[in-house]
Amino acid sequence: MSLILLWELQELDLAIGVLTDKFEGNPLHQEVEDAAARLDRVEEELEQGEQLLQEQRKRLRRGELDLETISAEREELHQRLYSGEVKNIKELEQMEIKLGSVKQKQLAQEEELLSLMEAIEEQEELAVALTRQKKEGAVELHDWQRRLEEELALLGGELAKLQEQRDRLTEQIEPDRLRLYDEMMQRHQGRGIARVINDICQGCSVFISSAQRGFLYDPAALVYCENCGRLLVRFTGEETKAKQADSQQG
Numbered sequence: 001m002s003l004i005l006l007w008e009l010q011e012l013d014l015a016i017g018v019l020t021d022k023f024e025g026n027p028l029h030q031e032v033e034d035a036a037a038r039l040d041r042v043e044e045e046l047e048q049g050e051q052l053l054q055e056q057r058k059r060l061r062r063g064e065l066d067l068e069t070i071s072a073e074r075e076e077l078h079q080r081l082y083s084g085e086v087k088n089i090k091e092l093e094q095m096e097i098k099l100g101s102v103k104q105k106q107l108a109q110e111e112e113l114l115s116l117m118e119a120i121e122e123q124e125e126l127a128v129a130l131t132r133q134k135k136e137g138a139v140e141l142h143d144w145q146r147r148l149e150e151e152l153a154l155l156g157g158e159l160a161k162l163q164e165q166r167d168r169l170t171e172q173i174e175p176d177r178l179r180l181y182d183e184m185m186q187r188h189q190g191r192g193i194a195r196v197i198n199d200i201c202q203g204c205s206v207f208i209s210s211a212q213r214g215f216l217y218d219p220a221a222l223v224y225c226e227n228c229g230r231l232l233v234r235f236t237g238e239e240t241k242a243k244q245a246d247s248q249q250g
């Protein structure tokens with residue numbers, strides 16, 4: 001009977017393997033990672049944008065002070081030029097030229113400030129859009145995280161149940177049979193036990209030789225498939241039912 005238990009153990013281990021893959025390789029992990037990366041990019045862009053905005057505002061303040069200085073200079077020149085204080089023609093000409101260049105300077109400064117203000121406005125709009133994207137990204141990330149957590153909790157619960165079943169099952173199997181099981185599993189990539197149905201090994205679909213067939217009815221015998229090397233287990237539906245009834249009584 002314990003060979004049937006080994007086969008059941010293999011079934012359980014295969015189911016545990018499938019669940020573990022779903023747990024560890026869950027596609028929601030990737031979704032969470034992608035959403036986190038998207039949020040990171042938006043946050044980085046927003047941070048850079050805000051830095052740039054700070055620099056632009058600083059430049060604007062400085063430029064406005066410069067403009068005030070230039071305007072004051074122009075005002076002063078203008079007043080002196082038309083105050084009648086200066087009579088010397090040469091000096092007046094010089095002042096006129098100077099006033100002209102200060103006017104040019106003022107115009108250029110005003111133009112620069114204007115384009116700077118436009119750039120700031122653009123940057124502010126970008127910051128608003130990025131802030132909205134950041135909020136949306138955070139919601140999206142949180143949503144994926146919640147879905148992943150729910151999924152993992154579900155899978156974790158199923159895994160715990162199977163693990164519990166496995167613990168109960170292995171308690172019923174002799175230690176040397178468990179060692180044999182581990183050995184067969186290693187040798188055959190997790191499918192070291194094969195059922196025999198209608199004299200065919202279910203591991204490799206090859207007929208069992210008549211010499212071996214007889215041994216399969218001996219519950220104490222260990223019979224290996226001559227073709228694939230798997231440990232063979234033969235049980236009928238009746239045996240399965242009987243076994244289930246046994247375990248229910250026990």
Ligand SMILES: [Zn+2]
Nearest residue numbers: 201204225228
């Ligand atoms: Zn085989």
